[in-house]
Amino acid sequence: xxxxxxxxxxxxxSAREYSSLEESLQKLGFxxxxxxxxxxxxxxxxxGRSMVPILSxxxxxxxxQLEKHHTxxxxxxxxxxxxxxxxxxxxxxxxxxxxDVSDSAVGLWNARVYIATLIxxxxxxxxxxxxxKRNLDFVNINYPGAFYQDVHYVCVAGKAIYGKRRLGSxxxxxxxELTCGQGNCWGDGITPITAAHLAGATNLTLEEVxxxxxxxxxxxxxxxxxxxWVQYLN
Numbered sequence: 001x002x003x004x005x006x007x008x009x010x011x012x013x014s015a016r017e018y019s020s021l022e023e024s025l026q027k028l029g030f031x032x033x034x035x036x037x038x039x040x041x042x043x044x045x046x047x048g049r050s051m052v053p054i055l056s057x058x059x060x061x062x063x064x065q066l067e068k069h070h071t072x073x074x075x076x077x078x079x080x081x082x083x084x085x086x087x088x089x090x091x092x093x094x095x096x097x098x099x100d101v102s103d104s105a106v107g108l109w110n111a112r113v114y115i116a117t118l119i120x121x122x123x124x125x126x127x128x129x130x131x132x133k134r135n136l137d138f139v140n141i142n143y144p145g146a147f148y149q150d151v152h153y154v155c156v157a158g159k160a161i162y163g164k165r166r167l168g169s170x171x172x173x174x175x176x177e178l179t180c181g182q183g184n185c186w187g188d189g190i191t192p193i194t195a196a197h198l199a200g201a202t203n204l205t206l207e208e209v210x211x212x213x214x215x216x217x218x219x220x221x222x223x224x225x226x227x228x229w230v231q232y233l234n
Contacts, residue, residue, distance in 0.1 A: 003075050003116055004065040005233065007034040008058055010080025010122075010212070012042045017213050018079070021221035030233060031069060035061045048131030050098035051085050055108040058089055062114055073116040075233050079220065080191070080211065081132075083123025083155075084139050090115060090151060093142045097134065117152040119229055121220035122191045122211045125155070125198055129178045146200035154232045156220060157196035158188030158209030189215070204228055 005025055007018050015034040025032040035057050044053045065074050078086040088095055090112040095101065127136045146153035163173035163183040173183035176192040185192045190211035197203040209218050209225045218225055 002030045002233070003071060003073055004069045005030045005032040005075045005077060006058070006061050006065055007032065008076065008078045008082035008086055009035065009037050010082050012039055013079070014038050018221070020213070021226070024221065024223065024226060025230070028230065031065070033061060033065060048134050050095075050100045051088060051135060052095070052098070052100055052108060054085055055089055055095070058085070059108050059111065062111065066114060073114055075117045075119070076115050077119045077121065078123060079121045080123055083118075083120030084125055084136055086118055086120070087139050087143055090118065090148060091139075091143045095138065097138050112148045112151050115151050117154060117233055119154045119156065119232065120196070121156050122158055122188050122196055123155065124179045124191045124195045126195050127179050128181050145198050152232065153198055153201035154204065154229055155197045155201045156204045156206060156229050157191070157193040158211060158220065159186045159193060159205050160208050160210045161189045162186050163192070202232060
C-alpha cells in the first residue's frame, strides 16, 4: 500500500481549498488528508510571529495518520509557506526564536523520522520581506538546501508569469522582488522559480502553472502538473 499523504496548506489558506487535490491523490491510491486549518488559525502568526500553532496542527495530523494506517512514515506536501513550515517540522533544532515555546510545544519538530518524501509546491524558500525573513532565516541557517539525506526533497516551481512593471504583471513583479530581490524574472505569479528550488533537491519547473488553487487556470494540483510530481511519491 502507498504511504499516507498529509497536505499542509499555504499561508492563510484553509483545508477546504485543497479538497480537489486531496480527492485526486486518493483516486490514485494514496490515503490523503489535509491539515484541518481554517483561516483564523493563521491569525496568531501574523506579522512574522511564531508558526507553533500551525506546527501543532501539523504534528497532530501526522501522528493520527501514522496510527490510523499502522505505518512509521508518511509523505508530506507543503504548498507555498507550508513547504518551509514543513522544513521547521523536520528539523531537530528547537524552534525558539519567538520565545513562545512551552512544554506543550515539545515534539513539534525533529519529525524527519516520520517523513519519507517532502514535496513543496510553489514554496518561497527564501525571502527579503522583513516579517517572513526571520522565520526563513531560521530554516535556511539551520537546514540549508535538501538538508536531511534520509528525506527525499522534491521542490516544484511554476513558470507562468514574467514579472514586469506593467498592467497584468505588477503583482508578480512586486511579489518576486519581495521574495528574491528581483522582480524581472519568471515564476508562478507569487513565487519566483529561483526561490522555489533547493540545492540538492529534485527540482522541477512546470510550464504555465500558477501559484494558487483560487485562480483560474492550471495550478500545482491540476491533473497535468500533478502528474509531473506525483511519481516521486511511489
